[in-house]
Amino acid sequence: MKIAAEQIASVLGGEVVGDATIQVSTLAKIEEGQEGSISFLSNPKYVHHIYTTKASVVIVNKTFQPEYPVSTTMIKVDDAYKAFSKLLEYYNQVKLMKSGIEQPSVISEGAVYGEELYLGSFCYIGKNTKIGNNVKIYPNTFVGDNVIIGDNTILFAGARIYSETVIGNNCTVHAGVIIGSDGFGFAPNADGTYNKVPQIGNVIIEDNVEIGAGTTIDRATLGSTIIRKGVKLDNQIQVAHNVDIGENTVIASQSGVAGSTKIGKNCMIGGQVGIVGHLVIGDNVKIQAQSGVTKSLESNSAVQGSPALSHADFLRSYSHFRNLSKIAEDLEKVKKNVI
Amino acid sequence: MKIAAEQIASVLGGEVVGDATIQVSTLAKIEEGQEGSISFLSNPKYVHHIYTTKASVVIVNKTFQPEYPVSTTMIKVDDAYKAFSKLLEYYNQVKLMKSGIEQPSVISEGAVYGEELYLGSFCYIGKNTKIGNNVKIYPNTFVGDNVIIGDNTILFAGARIYSETVIGNNCTVHAGVIIGSDGFGFAPNADGTYNKVPQIGNVIIEDNVEIGAGTTIDRATLGSTIIRKGVKLDNQIQVAHNVDIGENTVIASQSGVAGSTKIGKNCMIGGQVGIVGHLVIGDNVKIQAQSGVTKSLESNSAVQGSPALSHADFLRSYSHFRNLSKIAEDLEKVKKNVI
Amino acid sequence: MKIAAEQIASVLGGEVVGDATIQVSTLAKIEEGQEGSISFLSNPKYVHHIYTTKASVVIVNKTFQPEYPVSTTMIKVDDAYKAFSKLLEYYNQVKLMKSGIEQPSVISEGAVYGEELYLGSFCYIGKNTKIGNNVKIYPNTFVGDNVIIGDNTILFAGARIYSETVIGNNCTVHAGVIIGSDGFGFAPNADGTYNKVPQIGNVIIEDNVEIGAGTTIDRATLGSTIIRKGVKLDNQIQVAHNVDIGENTVIASQSGVAGSTKIGKNCMIGGQVGIVGHLVIGDNVKIQAQSGVTKSLESNSAVQGSPALSHADFLRSYSHFRNLSKIAEDLEKVKKNVI
The missing domain is CATH 2.160.10.10 (Hexapeptide repeat proteins)
Structure with a gap:
């Protein structure tokens, strides 16, 4: 089941930046992307992966502005995480669509x-x-x-x-x-x-x-x-x-x-x-x-x-449990002076 | 599998009070009884349900004396709980009696x-x-x-x-x-x-x-x-x-x-x-x-x-564990005066 | 599947002491051995069982020197435990060797x-x-x-x-x-x-x-x-x-x-x-x-x-947890004198 970037963009209501005819058949994390896979970038912590990913297509937020050249095809959408989830769900439904x-x-x-x-x-x-x-x-x-x-x-x-x-x-x-x-x-x-x-x-x-x-x-x-x-x-x-x-x-x-x-x-x-x-x-x-x-x-x-x-x-009691040796020692010291 | 109140009474060695010909097909709790179900009343805490239950038949203790009118059919037995258990067991055996x-x-x-x-x-x-x-x-x-x-x-x-x-x-x-x-x-x-x-x-x-x-x-x-x-x-x-x-x-x-x-x-x-x-x-x-x-x-x-x-x-140690903050605080107070 | 002591000895590279033609078909603990079973003796703690076991064959260490007469057939090997494990493994493989x-x-x-x-x-x-x-x-x-x-x-x-x-x-x-x-x-x-x-x-x-x-x-x-x-x-x-x-x-x-x-x-x-x-x-x-x-x-x-x-x-904290009542009591005593 291969599908072109432009078809996915049209399903998700997004805009393609790059090769709109490139085809994908699997979903992957951005850091594990391979040729033929589509991924997404949402968390700013992972931005650096967009410059090195081998994924053929990456879904990104509309607001994303690359600082370096990006060689993969991007699909720009309002919310990359939600768009990818939608895609996942669709993918899963197709896979489970057995009958008979x-x-x-x-x-x-x-x-x-x-x-x-x-x-x-x-x-x-x-x-x-x-x-x-x-x-x-x-x-x-x-x-x-x-x-x-x-x-x-x-x-x-x-x-x-x-x-x-x-x-x-x-x-x-x-x-x-x-x-x-x-x-x-x-x-x-x-x-x-x-x-x-x-x-x-x-x-x-x-x-x-x-x-x-x-x-x-x-x-x-x-x-x-x-x-x-x-x-x-x-x-x-x-x-x-x-x-x-x-x-x-x-x-x-x-x-x-x-x-x-x-x-x-x-x-x-x-x-x-x-x-x-x-x-x-x-x-x-x-x-x-x-x-x-x-x-x-x-x-x-x-x-x-x-x-x-x-x-x-x-949590309060357990924090003292951790120090119970210290409490017991202190008490012994006190007792030596007092009892 | 429908069975009349009088037949159940004869199996259980009980006495029918009410419509002896009424038929039941399921077992239920007294508070969840419906038309066609049989229930029991044993625990005095649940006595009030007998006046409102929709169960067609209720098994009660021989000693039970209603304070208000009861519209359901009652079967009076020596021990309502035991009698109902016996009925349950019989019901279960029939249900599980598969062969072949x-x-x-x-x-x-x-x-x-x-x-x-x-x-x-x-x-x-x-x-x-x-x-x-x-x-x-x-x-x-x-x-x-x-x-x-x-x-x-x-x-x-x-x-x-x-x-x-x-x-x-x-x-x-x-x-x-x-x-x-x-x-x-x-x-x-x-x-x-x-x-x-x-x-x-x-x-x-x-x-x-x-x-x-x-x-x-x-x-x-x-x-x-x-x-x-x-x-x-x-x-x-x-x-x-x-x-x-x-x-x-x-x-x-x-x-x-x-x-x-x-x-x-x-x-x-x-x-x-x-x-x-x-x-x-x-x-x-x-x-x-x-x-x-x-x-x-x-x-x-x-x-x-x-x-x-x-x-x-x-139990003793855990009761003190609950108060371990208090113990630690008290110890700190004591230390300030003593050590 | 019966097998003679001499055949097992040859597989294990051991030496038979006793009836080399006796046949076994099952494996057992030495204390649970029956006629037709083979067992092993490795742990010195269990030595006494060798004199009373009903197992037909027992695998023992080469170094084992009986103090009393032994009526069962023994197979002497370098390491009785390892030899028995090898036998177990072989036995298991045969049992699991289904195909088709x-x-x-x-x-x-x-x-x-x-x-x-x-x-x-x-x-x-x-x-x-x-x-x-x-x-x-x-x-x-x-x-x-x-x-x-x-x-x-x-x-x-x-x-x-x-x-x-x-x-x-x-x-x-x-x-x-x-x-x-x-x-x-x-x-x-x-x-x-x-x-x-x-x-x-x-x-x-x-x-x-x-x-x-x-x-x-x-x-x-x-x-x-x-x-x-x-x-x-x-x-x-x-x-x-x-x-x-x-x-x-x-x-x-x-x-x-x-x-x-x-x-x-x-x-x-x-x-x-x-x-x-x-x-x-x-x-x-x-x-x-x-x-x-x-x-x-x-x-x-x-x-x-x-x-x-x-x-x-x-472990340290838990050892004090066990004595938490004592700690609490001591603290109370101390408080009475101090606070």
């Missing part, structure tokens, strides 16, 4: 699907499952019985969607994601053994949610585990039964949320965080990486540490 | 299996593998050569069982679980590279074990990694080579146990715990979430922190 | 492969993918479009390799590994929602890399996420977009490396470590388990804690 039903694959009795479905080989669609329009399901993916999947949603290779799960529109579910596995519920017996508490709820994923590779989301004991509109989950996150994660909350990789905890909107949760069960976390809460949250948190709070303290308190 | 061998699937030479097998499409059963009665293996699951699987065991979609693994009776293995991958063993060379230490042991999972989604259990270098009777492992747990986990021990999600560590019976281990290799952890040990265990622990101990201290010591 | 293309499997248009390929059932190979000689791909594995895989590489069951990934020679990729999933990049909008930043880079895995079960490695936003020669990654590790891990670095399970961080050569990183994004970690760095690294680290440094301090400083 590959064989062998299984679509069970009663399952229905919309237009432009891509269903890869070795995919299994359970009974009475409903799949919307323009859904892309990569090979080796399992979708159980009575699942609902909205329009424009992508399931990458080997995702596992247990029965009764509901997934909204415009979601991206990466490889190895597991949605709807049993919650971890066991009732102890007098002899030390446990009885399993049946887990008959489901998982609801609302629209515009992205779920990273290897993340697991357990079904509710009763009712639903809910991931609300616009939530972004990174890789290898664990979401336990009956958790409810609010709109546009973002969680970094390897964090875990225990059962029945409710997290508010627009929270930012770092990597490797643990949140115990049955808490209520407000809106706009910030939790630093590796924190352990053991108490409910009010909206707009920021915490760190295990167990978590307010962010400011943690 | 779906195509395409591969059963290799020498493999044998018992009665009532469910083998989903795209499952692969290796050579000489032995599968018991009433085993349910969901689609896209891989079982290697020379594996043994006991009666009534369920492998959910996409589990990966490496060769020579032994799994007992009545086990539940969730989607994405990996059992029998190589232990992490490498011998350093003088030039900084490593040679792999061959991992030729296996994994033994005893009876009544549940293993959560995405958990990984490595095979032993020599001998066996062992998960004993009644152990319950949550999602995304890592069990390294030659680990031995004692009967009825429960581990919460995202914890990891390093190589050759032996854990006793009836332990309770929180989420995101790390336990280093070659330790011996006694029976009935409690380890708080996010702890890092670096030394062997006697039976009945309880620990927290990273590295872990006794639970009481950790 | 099993059906059903999909090899898409334009894909090519070398000699001695093993491709298990339900494997999917994408368009224009190039696979070297002697590659073993276990069942249920997905390999996307335009992937390159070198010679002698093994992909275990259910690995997921996204498009454009490059994997070198002699690599081992375990079950459930995901390589090339999208990096976690989102640009915030004014209304609290996020726009996905397209991730169009790839992942490059160099030669002699081992990747443990369930590990996830994200593709670069632009350019490549790189795992260099000889790196060993344990299970359930998360490697974010644009990370670069240096030669022969070893990382234990459940650790995570955030976006764009560069790690040097020959580092040793413990389990459950978190490293934030955009750092530079030097060569030969040691990071203790559960540490949280928030700053770049010079070569040869050793750190611990969250946030991480130098290893020595952390």
Whole structure:
């Protein structure tokens, strides 16, 4: 797929400076550009690369004035970063624009699907499952019985969607994601053994949610585990039964949320965080990486540490922790004079 | 699957108050009940919901005396919670009662299996593998050569069982679980590279074990990694080579146990715990979430922190950590007067 | 596969003491040896087992002089441990020596492969993918479009390799590994929602890399996420977009490396470590388990804690943390006399 600089300029509404007929086929960082690639220059820190880059085409800001001769072709636009992002998105869409039903694959009795479905080989669609329009399901993916999947949603290779799960529109579910596995519920017996508490709820994923590779989301004991509109989950996150994660909350990789905890909107949760069960976390809460949250948190709070303290308190205490030897020594000196 | 209130009452040994012919098809929480659903009321805190619930039927304790009119049908039983659990279990069993061998699937030479097998499409059963009665293996699951699987065991979609693994009776293995991958063993060379230490042991999972989604259990270098009777492992747990986990021990999600560590019976281990290799952890040990265990622990101990201290010591020290600024300030004041 | 003691001795260049015709078929620890198994004795601590072992054959050091009668057959070699390892390796190679293309499997248009390929059932190979000689791909594995895989590489069951990934020679990729999933990049909008930043880079895995079960490695936003020669990654590790891990670095399970961080050569990183994004970690760095690294680290440094301090400083501070109650009490006593 080769495309000329003048065609790109016309898509982006930009102006070509240099050879307008030069063709590109790949995207690259400006410092890694090769013949046939297009790049961009936005951050002033990287300006020097424009004079040496091997990229055939570089998108630059309209305001950019080179101090030295530039041999590459430039496309001048209002905002080079945004223009390049637009190009990336377009490039990605083309790459992912698969369709058709590959064989062998299984679509069970009663399952229905919309237009432009891509269903890869070795995919299994359970009974009475409903799949919307323009859904892309990569090979080796399992979708159980009575699942609902909205329009424009992508399931990458080997995702596992247990029965009764509901997934909204415009979601991206990466490889190895597991949605709807049993919650971890066991009732102890007098002899030390446990009885399993049946887990008959489901998982609801609302629209515009992205779920990273290897993340697991357990079904509710009763009712639903809910991931609300616009939530972004990174890789290898664990979401336990009956958790409810609010709109546009973002969680970094390897964090875990225990059962029945409710997290508010627009929270930012770092990597490797643990949140115990049955808490209520407000809106706009910030939790630093590796924190352990053991108490409910009010909206707009920021915490760190295990167990978590307010962010400011943690930093203060930790700065003294670093000097704890000095504190202990000083105290010994004081004691010698006093006690 | 619709069932009338009077039929449920007869199964549960209860008494109907209201419309005995009303039919239900789903289970729900009392506050989320809809027409056609059955719920229960056990906790006195939720009593008010009985007057407003839309559930068609609610199971209540025999001793329950409404203060206001109740419009839903009630089934009175000795213990509403237990009765509902029984119903849940029955409901779940019916839902999971799949059987038959779906195509395409591969059963290799020498493999044998018992009665009532469910083998989903795209499952692969290796050579000489032995599968018991009433085993349910969901689609896209891989079982290697020379594996043994006991009666009534369920492998959910996409589990990966490496060769020579032994799994007992009545086990539940969730989607994405990996059992029998190589232990992490490498011998350093003088030039900084490593040679792999061959991992030729296996994994033994005893009876009544549940293993959560995405958990990984490595095979032993020599001998066996062992998960004993009644152990319950949550999602995304890592069990390294030659680990031995004692009967009825429960581990919460995202914890990891390093190589050759032996854990006793009836332990309770929180989420995101790390336990280093070659330790011996006694029976009935409690380890708080996010702890890092670096030394062997006697039976009945309880620990927290990273590295872990006794639970009481950790809580005491951490309460002072919270006030470390105050301690440092006080010390400065004291020093001005004394040193 | 039975083999006589004299044949093994001839392979290992050893001398048989006892019945040279006795046959073995399995390998075992000396204390767990059974009839038909071969074991080894190297560590003097285990010497007593030689007099009671049921193993048919035991490999011992040439220098070993029994104090009591030994009934098992011995093979005397220069270094019993090394000889046994060699045997293990040979045993493992034989066991893994699968070849042939099993059906059903999909090899898409334009894909090519070398000699001695093993491709298990339900494997999917994408368009224009190039696979070297002697590659073993276990069942249920997905390999996307335009992937390159070198010679002698093994992909275990259910690995997921996204498009454009490059994997070198002699690599081992375990079950459930995901390589090339999208990096976690989102640009915030004014209304609290996020726009996905397209991730169009790839992942490059160099030669002699081992990747443990369930590990996830994200593709670069632009350019490549790189795992260099000889790196060993344990299970359930998360490697974010644009990370670069240096030669022969070893990382234990459940650790995570955030976006764009560069790690040097020959580092040793413990389990459950978190490293934030955009750092530079030097060569030969040691990071203790559960540490949280928030700053770049010079070569040869050793750190611990969250946030991480130098290893020595952390140990010093933590030893006082253990006694923080005593410090606080002493300070109170001092204050009563002074303030």
